[in-house]
Amino acid sequence: LTDCTFTGNNATSAGGAFHERKSSEEKSPTVTFTNCAFTGNSANEGGAVYGSTDSSITLAGTTFTENASIGNGGAISIHAATVNATSGENRFVCNTAGGNGAALYISYTSGAEEGVGYDSTVTLTGVVFDDNVAQGNGGEDYERDIWTEMTPSDPASSTQIFPKSF
Numbered sequence: 067l068t069d070c071t072f073t074g075n076n077a078t079s080a081g082g083a084f085h086e087r088k089s090s091e092e093k094s095p096t097v098t099f100t101n102c103a104f105t106g107n108s109a110n111e112g113g114a115v116y117g118s119t120d121s122s123i124t125l126a127g128t129t130f131t132e133n134a135s136i137g138n139g140g141a142i143s144i145h146a147a148t149v150n151a152t153s154g155e156n157r158f159v160c161n162t163a164g165g166n167g168a169a170l171y172i173s174y175t176s177g178a179e180e181g182v183g184y185d186s187t188v189t190l191t192g193v194v195f196d197d198n199v200a201q202g203n204g205g206e207d208y209e210r211d212i213w214t215e216m217t218p219s220d221p222a223s224s225t226q227i228f229p230k231s232f
Contacts, residue, residue, distance in 0.1 A: 068100040072114065075107045080143065081116030082107030082133065086123065098124040101154070104141065108134045112143030112171070113161060121147045127154025136164045138213070139171030140198060144186050146173075152191040161198045167213035168198035188212075 072083035079085075083104055086095050104114035113133035117123045123144070128151075130141035140161030142149065149170070158169035165171075172186050200213065 067097065067102060070099065070102040072102070072104045073106055077109040077116075080109055080111045080118075082109035082113050082135075084115045085112075086115075086117045086121040086147075087119050094120045094122060096122040096124070098126065099128045100126040102128045104128070104130045104133055106132050109136075111135050111137040111165075112139045113141055113163070115142045116144070117142070117147035117149070118145040119147070123147065123149050125149070125151040125153075125156045127156065129157045129159070130161055130169065131157075131159045132161065134162045134164075138163055138165040138173075138202075139167045140200065141169045143167065143171040144173065144188075146186055148187045150189045151193050152189055155192055155194060156190075157194045157196070158198055159194075159196045163200040163202070166200050166202035168200035169195055170212045172212065 075083040077083075077085065084097070086097055107114040109116065113135040114130050115123060116139070121144075123142070133141045135143065137143075140163035141158050149172075161169050163171065170188070172188055195212075202213070
């Protein structure tokens with residue numbers, strides 16, 4: 067998708083503007099957002115975008131502004147998916163999450179019900195994070211742009227929090 071705008075969308079579950087998920091029979095879904103703007107979208111998780119189950123999301127010159135989630139991922143929430151933001155300047159500005167990951171929430175889902183597990187992979191280059199706030203950890207305000215949960219490929223790791231200086 068190129069030169070697109072998603073404004074004021076709402077989802078009662080995940081992905082206020084866009085939800086990507088692989089069904090058991092299809093190939094891994096992929097989407098690329100080039101020079102797009104996500105503004106004022108909301109959902110229970112992934113205020114603007116939600117990706118899960120081996121999906122792939124690529125960002126190039128895309129902006130996420132004032133998106134909100136009740137739970138995790140003010141702008142984007144992924145579970146067992148891939149985000150690649152390495153082209154153009156991608157910006158996350160004034161996004162909020164009631165849980166963790168003001169701009170981006172990254173989690174692993176085992177897929178145990180299908181007997182298949184997937185890891186989440188995120189590559190970020192030249193990404194700007196500004197004034198994103200998550201309410202996680204007992205209701206205090208945290209300027210945590212990115213929140214990751216432990217992945218099975220490194221069971222010794224614990225939850226990682228990347229502060230605003232990431």
